[in-house]
Amino acid sequence: xxxxxxxxxxxxxxxxxxxxxxxxxxxxxxxxxxxxxxxxxxxxxxxxxxxxxxxxxxxxxxxxxxxxxxxxxxxxxxxxxxxxxxxxxxxxxxxxxxxxxxxxxxxxxxxxxxxxxxxxxxxxxxxxxxxxxxxxxxxxxxxxxxxxxxxxxxxxxxxxxxxxxxxxxxxxxxxxxxxxxxx
Amino acid sequence: xxxxxxxxxxxxxxxxxxxxxxxxxxxxxxxxxxxxxxxxxxxxxxxxxxxxxxxxxxxxxxxxxxxxxxxxxxxxxxxxxxxxxxxxxxxxxxxxxxxxxxxxxxxxxxxxxxxxxxxxxxxxxxxxxxxxxxxxxxxxxxxxxxxxxxxxxxxxxxxxxxxxxxxxxxxxxxxxxxxxxxxxxxxxxxxxxxxxxxxxxxxxxxxxxxxxxxxxxxxxxxxxxxxxxxxxxxxxxxxxxxxxxxxxxxxxxxxxxxxxxxxxxxxxxxxxxxxxxxxxxxxxxxxxxxxxxxxxxxxxxxxxxxxxxxxxxxxxxxxxxxxxxxxxxxxxxxxxxxxxxxxxxxxxxxxxxxxxxxxxxxxxxxxxxxxxxxxxxxxxxxxxxxxxxxxxxxxxxxxxxxxxxxxxxxxxxxxxxxxxxxxxxxxxxxxxxxxxxxxxxxxxxxxxxxxxxxxxxxxxxxxxxxxxxxxxxxxxxxxxxxxxxxxxxxxxxxxxxxxxxxxxxxxxxxxxxxxxxxxxxxxxxxxxxxxxxxxxxxxxxxxxxxxxxxxxxxxxxxxxxxxxxxxxxxxxxxxxxxxxxxxxxxxxxxxxxxxxxxxxxxxxxxxxxxxxxxxxxxxxxxxxxxxxxxxxxxxxxxxxxxxxxxx
Amino acid sequence: xxxxxxxxxxxxxxxxxxxxxxxxxxxxxxxxxxxxxxxxxxxxxxxxxxxxxxxxxxxxxxxxxxxxxxxxxxxxxxxxxxxxxxxxxxxxxxxxxxxx
Numbered sequence: 062x063x064x065x066x067x068x069x070x071x072x073x074x075x076x077x078x079x080x081x082x083x084x085x086x087x088x089x090x091x092x093x094x095x096x097x098x099x100x101x102x103x104x105x106x107x108x109x110x111x112x113x114x115x116x117x118x119x120x121x122x123x124x125x126x127x128x129x130x131x132x133x134x135x136x137x138x139x140x141x142x143x144x145x146x147x148x149x150x151x152x153x154x155x156x157x158x159x160x161x162x163x164x165x166x167x168x169x170x171x172x173x174x175x176x177x178x179x180x181x182x183x184x185x186x187x188x189x190x191x192x193x194x195x196x197x198x199x200x201x202x203x204x205x206x207x208x209x210x211x212x213x214x215x216x217x218x219x220x221x222x223x224x225x226x227x228x229x230x231x232x233x234x235x236x237x238x239x240x241x242x243x244x
Numbered sequence: 245x246x247x248x249x250x251x252x253x254x255x256x257x258x259x260x261x262x263x264x265x266x267x268x269x270x271x272x273x274x275x276x277x278x279x280x281x282x283x284x285x286x287x288x289x290x291x292x293x294x295x296x297x298x299x300x301x302x303x304x305x306x307x308x309x310x311x312x313x314x315x316x317x318x319x320x321x322x323x324x325x326x327x328x329x330x331x332x333x334x335x336x337x338x339x340x341x342x343x344x345x346x347x348x349x350x351x352x353x354x355x356x357x358x359x360x361x362x363x364x365x366x367x368x369x370x371x372x373x374x375x376x377x378x379x380x381x382x383x384x385x386x387x388x389x390x391x392x393x394x395x396x397x398x399x400x401x402x403x404x405x406x407x408x409x410x411x412x413x414x415x416x417x418x419x420x421x422x423x424x425x426x427x428x429x430x431x432x433x434x435x436x437x438x439x440x441x442x443x444x445x446x447x448x449x450x451x452x453x454x455x456x457x458x459x460x461x462x463x464x465x466x467x468x469x470x471x472x473x474x475x476x477x478x479x480x481x482x483x484x485x486x487x488x489x490x491x492x493x494x495x496x497x498x499x500x501x502x503x504x505x506x507x508x509x510x511x512x513x514x515x516x517x518x519x520x521x522x523x524x525x526x527x528x529x530x531x532x533x534x535x536x537x538x539x540x541x542x543x544x545x546x547x548x549x550x551x552x553x554x555x556x557x558x559x560x561x562x563x564x565x566x567x568x569x570x571x572x573x574x575x576x577x578x579x580x581x582x583x584x585x586x587x588x589x590x591x592x593x594x595x596x597x598x599x600x601x602x603x604x605x606x607x608x609x610x611x612x613x614x615x616x617x618x619x620x621x622x623x624x625x626x627x628x629x630x631x632x633x634x635x636x637x638x639x640x641x642x643x644x645x646x647x648x649x650x651x652x653x654x655x656x657x658x659x660x661x662x663x664x665x666x667x668x669x670x671x672x673x674x675x676x677x678x679x680x681x682x683x684x685x686x687x688x689x690x691x692x693x694x695x696x697x698x699x700x701x702x703x704x705x706x707x708x709x710x711x712x713x714x715x716x717x718x719x720x721x722x723x724x725x726x727x728x729x730x731x732x733x734x735x736x737x738x739x740x741x742x743x744x745x746x747x748x749x750x751x752x753x754x755x756x757x758x759x760x761x762x763x764x765x766x767x768x769x770x771x772x773x774x775x776x777x778x779x780x781x782x783x784x785x786x787x788x789x790x791x792x793x794x795x796x797x798x799x800x801x802x803x804x805x806x807x808x809x810x811x812x813x814x815x816x817x818x819x820x821x822x823x824x825x826x827x828x829x830x831x832x833x834x835x836x837x838x839x840x841x842x843x844x845x846x847x848x849x850x851x852x853x854x855x856x857x858x859x860x861x862x863x864x865x866x867x868x869x870x871x872x873x874x875x876x877x878x879x880x881x882x883x884x885x886x887x888x889x890x891x
Numbered sequence: 892x893x894x895x896x897x898x899x900x901x902x903x904x905x906x907x908x909x910x911x912x913x914x915x916x917x918x919x920x921x922x923x924x925x926x927x928x929x930x931x932x933x934x935x936x937x938x939x940x941x942x943x944x945x946x947x948x949x950x951x952x953x954x955x956x957x958x959x960x961x962x963x964x965x966x967x968x969x970x971x972x973x974x975x976x977x978x979x980x981x982x983x984x985x986x987x988x989x990x991x
Contacts, residue, residue: 068893072901079905079928083912088920095924102931109942114953121957126964133968134920137975160910163883168903201947202954213958220962228969871983875914
């Protein structure tokens, strides 16, 4: 029972925040709602005994990525979006309808054919016994997924370099502007 | 501990001079370079004395582990034995003298930090070569001295000729190095070790256990290594770099191309004497090449006008003697000649350098003459040097060169031809060296008035080392007096090197002539032939050149015009190499560059880029640029895909 | 008992919101935020799958997805800054450089 209540509470929060993210006019407000979304998701993860992922979600997603978004929003100093009727035209309404229907269909399909029960060695109890969620995730990460782990670190390095190069201030000597934006 | 300092000081000097103290005055660079060498010499001397005091047994000094790949081990080990100890003293001692001299020689240069840095680096590399306990450490030194030789020959690189000479030296050396590398590979393949001490043990004490395959391989290994020695020690056909190397400053010629680097080949062969003894065929090749080179270069030196070129060809010829000594199995005689040659050739080169400096860097002997009264000290020391090299009885060259010729003769019928070639070369040597002496120091002065005014003796930093070298050239010979002469301590040097030279028991019969007894009359006879030959050619040279080019010289030159032309053009060897090796290679390189690289490869690379842009251009006409449109299309596509999947 | 369907429906809803945001918002930053929303939906699917299947591969996958999302957000925001400097706007209607 508590499980269901917890889930319901978090789910409601998530649904609300997601809608507000895309409906707000102000970018900062959207970002705040996104944070709300992320925290609720983290809570949901925690309720599913995925403590490591929950912590990472809060630390990285909410704590770094959204902060980065905030920085950029404030750097660009944009005003609120002009509400211009969401700029829809006939083909776009059609596409919108198609999209929503498509997703409903997919959702229905998912609801029809789902697996039930637990079919794997790492049940919640097994994880508890083995030393906790973080420990077992770490074990899997550093043995089975070592290669992707290392490559991910390389990826981060590349992203850092790329971000620095792309966002560098253009230098105005010799009329050589614009070059740096292309990296 | 002192041992490491020997290596450390030259390296420190090279580092400080080359990288740190670049803006100091030339005097400071000079003092730093010379001090590094003198410190190294002192350490070497102390180490050597301690070593000999403890009995002079070979010891391996372990450095750090360097390469260990499977069974291949090449640690940084050093071997200190009688041979390497002697080389240490020669390198650091004569090196110090040359460093002192070089300060005076280079005093007109603006910035000499480069020069002394390279010189110190060279000494370091040479020490590595001599002290290494395995072929790979030796090879590091081998390559390092080649590099420093290149840097120093092309020291005045603004002039293209000097840079080209440096390149030539490096490239020809490299060709020899292929042989050396092959030797290393083969050694490892058949013996699974490249350490000298281990190889010695395998070949000598466990020689019965050597398989037939290994014995056969030794022939090839020694041949390959000898090719490397040819490159480094300027034997046929890889000697062409040495005369061109005279483009470098004279102290460089003295140190590198007379006393140390060129002796690396002989050192290497002596180090591996136990292997060479097991390969009589290779020994025959070695002896023949040595003898032919000795005579060949000596004939070229007969007609050269540049004082340094005469000395260069003389060096090639004397190296031929050393190689001949190794080839007949008389390694101690070869090494002894190396020792005496280092002394008197360095003396001769440095003396020539003094003359060149006095003549304001003119080197043509046709413009010299009569310098005896302007430069008395230089004349005296050069006189001693010339006497030493021609083998005048009593001075060092007499004892060392004649020992080699004696060993060649007593090697049996096999080596008689080499003796003849060597004897002829000795006759030529006396001729051209006395010719050099006469043309430079005697007769009337033939230079123009302006130069004549400025002729004077050099400073003490320059003639001081010369005097020391002259004393050495005169006295050092007494370390190896043959026993037929009345001298209390005969053949000291040969006995000194006995522990290093070891004939494997399986070939002891073949080489028995090295230890056999011979009638004294035979020895007197051979010695007499050499002395008489030397005397006759010296008298002829004095007659022909004591006052410039006499009528006899001119008439001989015109009657033997063809031969004279061939000799002046150095047998057209350089032209031959250029036509058959260098030019085709250059043409191939041009072709590869212009056609293969620029047209084909660049074409392919650029073509790929162009193709991409073309295709991109073709397909991009539908893109409207609107982000939203793109997003819509994408979502529609995904929905379609999912529907297909599910239905 | 909360079964996987509940989570999947929730995730689908989030994904839908994200898609609509990508399609219909004019501000480039909003588009990026919507993309983050979509990624989070996927994360939810993975974690719930991991729980239901008794396998931790799903959570490891989430780890990587978050990493990639961080890199992508970083680079994407850098590009937004560069675009803003160049064109003075982040309105997608005006950014049509890729017009073919």
